Amino acid sequence: MSNHVPSSQLSSADIGTATLRADTPSGGATWQPVEGPEALDLVEHVFPGQDGQLARRSVIDSSAGILSRCSDPAGDPQSDTGLVIGYVQSGKTLSFTTVTALARDNRFHLVVVMTGISIPLYDQSSRRLRRDLRLDTPRDRKWMMFTNPRDTDLRTLQDLLRDWQDTATPTEQKMTALVTVMKNHRHLANLRDLLQQLDLTRSPILIVDDEADQASLNTKVNQADESTTYQRIGEIRRACPHHTFLQYTATPQAPLLISLIDTLSPNFVHVLEPGIGYVGGPELFIEHRHSHVREIPDHELAVDPEEADTPPQSLLDALRVFLVGVAASYVTSRANPGGHRSMLVHPSHRTARHSAYTGWVTRVKRQWEAILERPNTTAAAELLDEFRGAYDDLRGTEHNIPTFEDLCRVLPRAIRLTRVLEVNARGGRTPQIEWFNAYSWILIAGQAVDRGFTVEGLTVTYMPRGVGVGNADTLQQRGRFFGYKNSYLGYCRIYLPSDVITAYCNYVAHEEDVRSQLHEYEAPGRSLNDWKRAFIMSPAMRPTRQNVLRLDYMRGLLSNDWFYPAYPLASSDVIEANRQTATAFVEGLALGPDDGHPDRTPIQRHYVASGVPLETALRDLLVPLRVPASTDAQRFTGLMLQLRRALDRDPSESCDVYVMSPTETRRRGLNEEGRIPNLFQGAYPVEPRNLRGSIYSGDRDVRGPNRVSIQIHTLTLTDADDAPVADRVPVVAVWVPSRLGAPWIVQDEEG
Numbered sequence: 056m057s058n059h060v061p062s063s064q065l066s067s068a069d070i071g072t073a074t075l076r077a078d079t080p081s082g083g084a085t086w087q088p089v090e091g092p093e094a095l096d097l098v099e100h101v102f103p104g105q106d107g108q109l110a111r112r113s114v115i116d117s118s119a120g121i122l123s124r125c126s127d128p129a130g131d132p133q134s135d136t137g138l139v140i141g142y143v144q145s146g147k148t149l150s151f152t153t154v155t156a157l158a159r160d161n162r163f164h165l166v167v168v169m170t171g172i173s174i175p176l177y178d179q180s181s182r183r184l185r186r187d188l189r190l191d192t193p194r195d196r197k198w199m200m201f202t203n204p205r206d207t208d209l210r211t212l213q214d215l216l217r218d219w220q221d222t223a224t225p226t227e228q229k230m231t232a233l234v235t236v237m238k239n240h241r242h243l244a245n246l247r248d249l250l251q252q253l254d255l256t257r258s259p260i261l262i263v264d265d266e267a268d269q270a271s272l273n274t275k276v277n278q279a280d281e282s283t284t285y286q287r288i289g290e291i292r293r294a295c296p297h298h299t300f301l302q303y304t305a306t307p308q309a310p311l312l313i314s315l316i317d318t319l320s321p322n323f324v325h326v327l328e329p330g331i332g333y334v335g336g337p338e339l340f341i342e343h344r345h346s347h348v349r350e351i352p353d354h355e356l357a358v359d360p361e362e363a364d365t366p367p368q369s370l371l372d373a374l375r376v377f378l379v380g381v382a383a384s385y386v387t388s389r390a391n392p393g394g395h396r397s398m399l400v401h402p403s404h405r406t407a408r409h410s411a412y413t414g415w416v417t418r419v420k421r422q423w424e425a426i427l428e429r430p431n432t433t434a435a436a437e438l439l440d441e442f443r444g445a446y447d448d449l450r451g452t453e454h455n456i457p458t459f460e461d462l463c464r465v466l467p468r469a470i471r472l473t474r475v476l477e478v479n480a481r482g483g484r485t486p487q488i489e490w491f492n493a494y495s496w497i498l499i500a501g502q503a504v505d506r507g508f509t510v511e512g513l514t515v516t517y518m519p520r521g522v523g524v525g526n527a528d529t530l531q532q533r534g535r536f537f538g539y540k541n542s543y544l545g546y547c548r549i550y551l552p553s554d555v556i557t558a559y560c561n562y563v564a565h566e567e568d569v570r571s572q573l574h575e576y577e578a579p580g581r582s583l584n585d586w587k588r589a590f591i592m593s594p595a596m597r598p599t600r601q602n603v604l605r606l607d608y609m610r611g612l613l614s615n616d617w618f619y620p621a622y623p624l625a626s627s628d629v630i631e632a633n634r635q636t637a638t639a640f641v642e643g644l645a646l647g648p649d650d651g652h653p654d655r656t657p658i659q660r661h662y663v664a665s666g667v668p669l670e671t672a673l674r675d676l677l678v679p680l681r682v683p684a685s686t687d688a689q690r691f692t693g694l695m696l697q698l699r700r701a702l703d704r705d706p707s708e709s710c711d712v713y714v715m716s717p718t719e720t721r722r723r724g725l726n727e728e729g730r731i732p733n734l735f736q737g738a739y740p741v742e743p744r745n746l747r748g749s750i751y752s753g754d755r756d757v758r759g760p761n762r763v764s765i766q767i768h769t770l771t772l773t774d775a776d777d778a779p780v781a782d783r784v785p786v787v788a789v790w791v792p793s794r795l796g797a798p799w800i801v802q803d804e805e806g
Contacts, residue, residue, distance in 0.1 A: 086127040088119045091160025093197060094153055097187055101149065110330055117327060118153040120577075124323045125299035128162050128259035132297035138267070138321035138583065140573065142336075142566075143305040143531060144509060144538035145329040148180060151263045151303050152187045159197060159231040164219045164258040167234045167246070169288070170265035175478075175487065176508055177237045180265060184235060200233045203242045204249055212249065216258055238270045243287035250294040260298035262291070267302030268309040268528060272319060272603040289318055306528035307569070308598035312802055314605045315584055324573050324583045332541040336563040339536065339549065344560070346452050349373075349550045351519050356552055360402065360411035366419060370412075370517055373398070373550050374419060374497075375445035377515040379462060380546035381495040382469040383449075386457040392494055395512035396546075399535055400499045402519050406479045413477040413499045420470060420497075427467040439463060453545025473497060510535045514543065517550045522558045527596045530555070531562055554595075561593035564797075568700065588802035589692045591700060598800060606803050609686075611693040614796030617755065618694045619734050619788035622684035624725060624772055629681050630784055637767055637785040640676040641714055649713065649757070652750045658721065659739060659751040662714040669708040669763055673698055676765070680787060685803060693799040694789055698763065701795045710763035715754065722771045725780070734768065734788060764790040 098111040126135050141147040155166045168184065171177030181202060185191055190198055199215055201208050218229050236246050264271055273285040281289070292300060302310055302321060313320050329335065339347055355367035377398040384392040400416065402408045426434045446459050456462075474493040478500035488496070490511055498510060516536045523529065536549050551559070568591040576583050592598060594610060625633075644664040651660065677698070682691045701708050715721070723731050735755050738748030758764035766788040772781040 086123060086130070088122045088157055088161045090115055090119060090157070093159045093188075094118065094156040097153055097156045097189075100189060101187060113328075113330070114149065114153050115157075117325070118150060118157050121150070121154050121301070121325045122157050122161065124325065124579075125261065125301065126259065126297060128158075128297075132256065134292060134295070134297070135299045135323070136302070136319060136321045137299060138302045138304070138307060138310055138324045139327060140307045140324065140570065141303070141305050141327035142329055142333065142537060143534050145305070145327065145333050145335070146539075147303050147305065147327065148183050148265070149187065150327055151265065151301070152184055154301070155184070155233070155261070155263065156188060158261045162219075162226065162259065163231060163261050164216055165232045165234065165255075165260045167236065167260065167262045167291075168265065169236055169238050169243070169263065169271070172238045172266075172270045174237075176266075177235070178487075179509065181235045184233070188233070190233075195227075196230055197227075198233050199230045200235070202235050203237055203245070204234055205245050206249060209249055209252055212253060216253060216255070220257065238264075238266075238284065240283040240287050243284065243291065247287055247290045247294060250291060253294075255295055255297070258295075258297065260295045262295070262298055262300045264288075264300065264302045266304060267319075268304045268306055268599070271302075272309055272313060273317065274600075274602045276313070276317075276603060276605045277601075285319075292318065306531050306599075307573075308528045309600070309603050311569075311586075312588055312598060312604055312606070312608065317605075321583050324576050326570050326573050326577060330539070332539045333537075334540045334544055334547075335537050336534075336559060336566060338544075339547075340556070340559045340563055343452075343544075344556075347544070347547055347549060348556055349548055350556060351517075351550050351552050353553070356519055356521075360408055360415065366412075366415040367519075369519075369550055370400075370415065371419065371441075372445065373515050373517040373548065374416065375442050376448060376548050377495075377497070378466065378469055378473065379442060379445045379449055380514050381473060382462045382466045383453075383456050383546070384494070385465040385469055386461045387455075395490055395494060395496065397496045397498060397510050397513045398515040398517070399510050399513055400497065400517045401501060401533065401535075402499070402517075404501045404520075406501070409477050409479055409499050409501060413475065416497055416499065417475050420473065420475060424467065424470050427470065439466075442466065448548075449546060452547075456545070469495065475499070508535070509538075512543075513538070513540075514546045515548050515550075518555070519550070519552065520555075521552055522555055522595070525558075525596045526598075526600055527558075527562060527565065527592065528599050530558055530596075531566070534559070558593070558596060561596065565590060565592045565596075568696075571703070587692050589689075589696050590800060591696060591797050592800045594798045608800050608802040609689045609693070610798065610800055611690055612796055612798045613694055613697055613789075613791040615791070615793040617735075617788055617790050618690055619766075620682050620684065620687040620691070620786060621730050621734075622687055622728075623731060623770065623784055623786045624729050624781055625681070625683040629683055630781060632679075633681055633785045634783060636676060636679045637769075637787070640672075641712075641767065643675070644712060646714060654750050656739070656751075658716045658719040658736065660716070660718075661757060662717050664712045665759070666709045667712050669698065669710045670702055670706065672710050672712065672763075672765055673702070676787065677789075689801040689803065692801045694791070696799050696801075697791060697795060697797050698789075700797055701763075708762070710765055711759040713757055713764065713766045715757070715766050715768045720771055721768060722773055722777075724773045724775070724777065727775070731772075734786060758790045761792050761794065763792070763795070766790075 094115060098114050102110040121139060124137055126133050139150065158166055170180040188198060190200055212232060215230055215232050218224055236242050270284050271288055274282040292298065310321055351369045355369055358367055381396050384396060400412050402412050423438060426438050429435055443459055446462065450456055472493060473495040475497045476488065478498050513535055540547055576586050644667065646662040646664050649661045649663040677695060682688045726732060735753060738753045739751040740746055757766060768786040770784045770786055771779050772784055774780050
């Protein structure tokens with residue numbers, strides 16, 4: 056949502072004005088940001104010319120939509136928490152930079168960007184902010200930047216904020232404070248101390264938390280305590296009476312699953328769409344998996360790099376593929392190529408293993424250099440044959456690759472000029488990658504280049520590490536191979552163990568399911584607090600680390616299995632509402648007697664409507680149905696998730712609906728906990744054994760063969776003495792065929 060006004064037509068009086076929308080409920084867009092010169096010039100700088108017009112409009116519209124959900128800078132002081140979700144390396148930094156620029160255009164006095172738990176990540180994000188906001192080449196003075204501010208910055212900030220209150224100062228001459236702070240409790244404490252000394256009562260503030268699922272959350276929630284970084288963030292927020300806390304991440308599992316009463320639980324969401332040329336999970340692990348993903352054999356994973364002298368064959372294959380791609384760039388550029396090409400070796404979180412891999416790569420590189428310096432030898436011919444295998448592999452995906460003969464002429468130079476760097480935090484500091492010093496790089500690293508770090512021009516990834524404890528968000532953040540790679544995708548290869556390949560394939564389904572659900576909550580007026588915490592996820596994975604979750608979650612999978620509420624007794628209002636829902640739904644069906652043995656008793660005879668659209672059953676029966684017991688409600692949410700997923704895949708899915716024993720009264724006793732031991736009528740006859748179920752095989756078999764079946768039971772519930780406690784209670788049972796099976800996670804809604 057935006058109000059597009061060309062920057063050339065904006066006067067000083069227009070900048071920062073907002074249009075109130077008082078009719079919009081809380082949690083939705085309550086004001087409409089103006090697209091001012093700061094944001095418009097930023098996107099023009101990033102996407103120049105006619106070719107960038109669509110990209111500029113997309114980024115501006117998205118950023119205006121995000122800012123419109125934030126606290127109105129002209130409104131009463133309040134605080135909000137929002138969640139912005141992108142893909143890994145899909146442009147989240149550009150999004151929050153544009154939102155920052157738009158905040159300036161709309162009279163936010165202060166923008167705080169919390170970013171990076173390491174110096175490389177902090178420096179990377181700070182540099183991008185400076186570059187995209189053009190702070191080093193200002194045409195005017197719109198910004199004042201503070202990096203990891205301390206008390207010495209107090210007077211400057213005070214003067215800047217006082218200027219915003221001075222009505223004699225034209226709006227366009229007032230400067231917005233831009234604070235970047237490392238996500239470290241000491242730096243955050245310094246910022247807290249600074250903010251607490253400022254009068255911020257009339258200052259609208261935007262706080263951006265980059266990689267919000269990392270470090271920010273309370274890791275001591277299960278100990279009834281608060282972790283230090285979480286405390287500092289809370290103190291900073293309390294020092295800002297009028298602010299929005301905007302969380303950015305590609306892996307939102309933790310922010311989505313923390314308790315709703317947690318101060319960092321988001322109440323609105325925005326789902327970012329990647330730009331043209333982005334390559335993500337669906338492309339790499341579904342559509343083109345066999346083209347770009349290679350399996351590291353199990354026997355090579357068992358090799359201890361700290362003891363073995365010879366590197367595994369898959370590592371040699373990966374190195375050759377990478378170097379052939381580098382050589383191709385030298386041929387096609389006809390000079391020194393621009394940009395970068397990189398290979399990432401990510402063997403472990405243990406730095407000792409990094410050193411071992413660095414030794415392997417360095418020795419192999421030197422050996423290949425020495426062999427190719429003597430081109431007319433048998434060793435050189437054999438080595439080039441091995442490189443030809445890598446060339447043939449790449450030729451399968453990169454049709455414009457130069458001839459192998461042309462590559463051979465530059466291959467020695469490509470190997471010689473490739474830099475090998477181990478990126479580890481030794482001595483308390485991670486080495487900086489001086490990208491400008493070389494075109495091609497081989498980086499050996501672990502956590503230092505995990506989450507948030509951009510590996511320039513990454514084409515080949517070699518990651519011989521397993522899924523670990525199976526935290527889905529951690530695994531996904533290792534995927535530095537995602538990004539805007541479409542222009543050189545043919546040169547990209549990913550080497551992974553088989554279980555990690557499977558995990559990434561499963562993650563694609565999980566990620567797309569979460570994003571599609573959250574899209575429904577982007578609309579104005581829809582609060583994220585109303586979203587049921589439920590999504591598709593492989594049973595081999597956990598959504599996130601357990602130490603940030605106060606509430607546990609239930610796993611489930613309905614496959615060739617029945618769902619029914621085990622605790623059907625509810626208040627009279629709930630029973631009556633469900634009775635009306637079931638009655639109205641049944642009245643709209645074309646029912647007829649079901650087939651069966653002629654000797655069935657009346658209670659074993661049912662009505663059936665076949666081929667009912669599943670969408671109709673979902674809309675008219677299951678969605679309005681109220682399931683009061685917490686355990687039943689969680690499983691029911693999982694059922695609904697599976698059925699919605701089935702309809703997403705095939706909107707024409709149908710089901711069979713059975714009205715059970717329509718002419719008879721069914722009685723079911725409740726145990727002391729209020730549970731029905733068994734909803735379903737058993738087989739008839741029971742004896743003799745050889746004839747068991749020959750007339751009626753039991754309620755569980757009352758279903759269609761390969762599509763969803765729904766049974767509607769009307770029960771008289773009785774207590775332990777067989778005395779009625781509730782009459783005409785509708786209970787709905789649903790059978791899900793195995794072809795629609797999908798593992799899910801549902802979190803309890805309390806909190």
